[in-house]
Amino acid sequence: MENKFRILVCVKQVPDANALVYLNDGIPEYDEKTVYVINRYDEYALEEALQLKDCGLTSYIHAVSVGPHRVQKALRRSLEMGVDEAFCIQSDDDRLHNPYVIAQAITQFAQQNYDIIFTGVMSEDAMNQQTGQLIAAMLGYKHATGVTELSLNNTTITITRELDAQESQMYELPIPCVISVQSSIHKPRYPSLSNVLRARKQEIAIIKHDLITSTGKTKSYFTMPQKTTQCQFIEGSISQKVTELYTILHKNAVL
Amino acid sequence: MSILIIADVKNRTINPSTLEMLSAAKKIAKNNTMPIYILIPFGNIGGDSYCSSEFKTFILDLNIEQYSAHVLVKYISSVIREVNASYIIGMHTPFSIDYIPALSVSINAQCITQIHSLDVAERITVTRGSHAGKLDHHIVINDTPIILTVLPGSFEPYTITDVQTQHITTIHIPEVNKHIYCNFITKDMKDTSLDEADVIVGAGKGIGSRENLSLIYEFAKVFPHSAVAGSRIVCDYGWLPYSKQIGITGKSIAPKVYIACAISGSSQHVAGIKGAKTIIAINKDPCAPIFNVSHYAVVADIFEFIPQFIDFVQNNA
Ligand SMILES: Cc1cc2nc3c(=O)[nH]c(=O)nc-3n(C[C@H](O)[C@H](O)[C@H](O)COP(=O)(O)OP(=O)(O)OC[C@H]3O[C@@H](n4cnc5c(N)ncnc54)[C@H](O)[C@@H]3O)c2cc1C
Numbered sequence: 001m002e003n004k005f006r007i008l009v010c011v012k013q014v015p016d017a018n019a020l021v022y023l024n025d026g027i028p029e030y031d032e033k034t035v036y037v038i039n040r041y042d043e044y045a046l047e048e049a050l051q052l053k054d055c056g057l058t059s060y061i062h063a064v065s066v067g068p069h070r071v072q073k074a075l076r077r078s079l080e081m082g083v084d085e086a087f088c089i090q091s092d093d094d095r096l097h098n099p100y101v102i103a104q105a106i107t108q109f110a111q112q113n114y115d116i117i118f119t120g121v122m123s124e125d126a127m128n129q130q131t132g133q134l135i136a137a138m139l140g141y142k143h144a145t146g147v148t149e150l151s152l153n154n155t156t157i158t159i160t161r162e163l164d165a166q167e168s169q170m171y172e173l174p175i176p177c178v179i180s181v182q183s184s185i186h187k188p189r190y191p192s193l194s195n196v197l198r199a200r201k202q203e204i205a206i207i208k209h210d211l212i213t214s215t216g217k218t219k220s221y222f223t224m225p226q227k228t229t230q231c232q233f234i235e236g237s238i239s240q241k242v243t244e245l246y247t248i249l250h251k252n253a254v255l
Numbered sequence: 256m257s258i259l260i261i262a263d264v265k266n267r268t269i270n271p272s273t274l275e276m277l278s279a280a281k282k283i284a285k286n287n288t289m290p291i292y293i294l295i296p297f298g299n300i301g302g303d304s305y306c307s308s309e310f311k312t313f314i315l316d317l318n319i320e321q322y323s324a325h326v327l328v329k330y331i332s333s334v335i336r337e338v339n340a341s342y343i344i345g346m347h348t349p350f351s352i353d354y355i356p357a358l359s360v361s362i363n364a365q366c367i368t369q370i371h372s373l374d375v376a377e378r379i380t381v382t383r384g385s386h387a388g389k390l391d392h393h394i395v396i397n398d399t400p401i402i403l404t405v406l407p408g409s410f411e412p413y414t415i416t417d418v419q420t421q422h423i424t425t426i427h428i429p430e431v432n433k434h435i436y437c438n439f440i441t442k443d444m445k446d447t448s449l450d451e452a453d454v455i456v457g458a459g460k461g462i463g464s465r466e467n468l469s470l471i472y473e474f475a476k477v478f479p480h481s482a483v484a485g486s487r488i489v490c491d492y493g494w495l496p497y498s499k500q501i502g503i504t505g506k507s508i509a510p511k512v513y514i515a516c517a518i519s520g521s522s523q524h525v526a527g528i529k530g531a532k533t534i535i536a537i538n539k540d541p542c543a544p545i546f547n548v549s550h551y552a553v554v555a556d557i558f559e560f561i562p563q564f565i566d567f568v569q570n571n572a
């Protein structure tokens with residue numbers, strides 16, 4: 001194969017799984033101790049891109065992240081994993097943004113420079129599952145979501161996208177295209193020592209950007225979730241809980 | 256002003272959950288004369304019975320093997336314009352989520368995904384889970400058109416009583432857009448253990464390692480007709496095969512009892528357990544979202560609780 005591909009991976013930084021989210025006037029907030037990490041699905045997107053690099057199929061891989069200053073840590077980590085250059089579309093507005101606004105910022109950045117744009121299938125905090133599709137629509141590229149396997153041909157890419165335990169779709173996308181990667185058996189790599197050392201010296205390019213928050217159209221707020229079942233909490237010491245659960249399972253005729 | 260429902264596809268046929276979107280649409284249309292339209296994106300998925308005198312149905316003249324997000328967006332956008340749809344409703348499944356948000360750009364409307372409920376007052380407020388199910392996100396709709404995707408299992412399926420095929424319009428698609436494009440790969444599901452079990456014990460990321468699965472297997476062995484399954488993460492890590500994954504991209508289960516062990520209860524996981532008669536969750540986090548959909552909650556460390564439970568059963572059997 002002669003072609004080498006120019007690749008962009010969109011990386012979002014999210015609070016880690018242990019972070020405690022609380023509400024301030026209907027807006028989710030985290031305390032200063034919160035540890036931020038790369039969104040799990042974006043790590044899988046990075047891995048898919050880096051596997052193409054391992055096979056010598058890329059001319060470069062860039063990572064881009066939209067957010068406040070702290071997102072540079074996610075970009076640094078992307079460099080450590082093996083990305084060639086990193087770009088921060090910096091906006092000081094630390095709230096969760098509408099995916100349309102994020103997609104616009106990335107689209108503006110990505111104009112014509114990339115053959116394949118990778119995103120994760122979803123972000124763990126906002127859970128919108130839209131950014132990849134929106135970027136593709138804005139750029140006029142084809143796209144696929146929920147991708148678990150891919151292989152490059154000269155001018156196309158063959159993808160497998162997963163539907164459920166039983167079924168998946170397989171088809172070819174013309175390049176340029178946008179691919180939203182689903183978590184899979186392809187475990188994201190740990191950075192090698194040499195990459196960590198290289199990444200330490202690299203600069204992260206900063207692009208100042210004011211995210212235009214959509215006002216007027218929709219108003220939104222957050223609450224604690226409502227329970228959909230009447231859940232009975234089994235109380236007491238561990239041994240009391242054991243006895244109680246045994247009784248319940250016995251009544252349900254499964255024990 | 257109208258409502259357009261975009262039918263979902265499962266196993267290459269129309270997904271019966273499409274009827275749940277009809278209930279959501281009826282709710283939005285309440286006290287209102289807004290007409291409801293159904294769009295069936297393919298001609299060969301058995302959508303012909305999704306029509307009645309109550310609403311008009313459009314079928315795109317495409318085969319499912321000609322699936323292309325691009326082509327669907329193009330033709331569905333023109334239907335949206337033609338019927339002047341204010342609310343466009345799709346299903347939040349891996350199939351439909353591939354293209355529905357892209358409509359957003361072509362019709363210049365916001366898309367709100369993964370809705371599990373909606374409240375109709377002076378304005379319509381939709382609610383979706385966020386932050387791994389730890390929060391609910393409410394959005395008040397002030398402007399239309401708007402695109403919504405609804406989580407399967409969130410609304411009661413609507414019953415179509417008078418099927419009347421004269422209300423179907425087929426939308427012609429030019430040959431240039433009709434490539435046989437997409438292969439569907441169906442895995443042979445020889446493993447029926449999850450379909451047959453009375454009790455399914457689910458392992459989540461909180462089990463910590465593949466080795467610790469032995470504890471889950473021992474726990475399951477306590478029950479006469481049982482099976483072990485897991486969350487997606489557990490399968491991604493290779494601790495269990497994907498055939499054992501429960502959820503929206505895995506299997507849907509309907510045992511007498513489902514016991515979720517160290518599973519947080521993300522909406523994608525929960526979508527697969529709605530059929531279980533009784534749901535029990537064991538989780539060390541008292542705020543774990545799984546408790547919101549469980550019947551019984553055990554707040555405990557599985558490594559403490561499960562061994563003691565096994566001992567208790569062995570001594571009392
Ligand atoms: C498009 C898409 C489709 C998806 N489809 C699916 C799907 O079909 N099925 C699915 O499961 N997921 C699916 N997911 C992933 C889903 O969003 C979650 O990431 C996943 O379900 C979380 O798995 P978990 O609950 O095992 O892990 P976590 O969310 O990490 O939860 C672990 C839980 O274990 C608890 N815990 C930890 N240690 C202990 C202990 N010692 N004792 C007791 N409790 C403990 C913690 O309190 C926590 O609640 C999908 C995601 C996307 C984007």
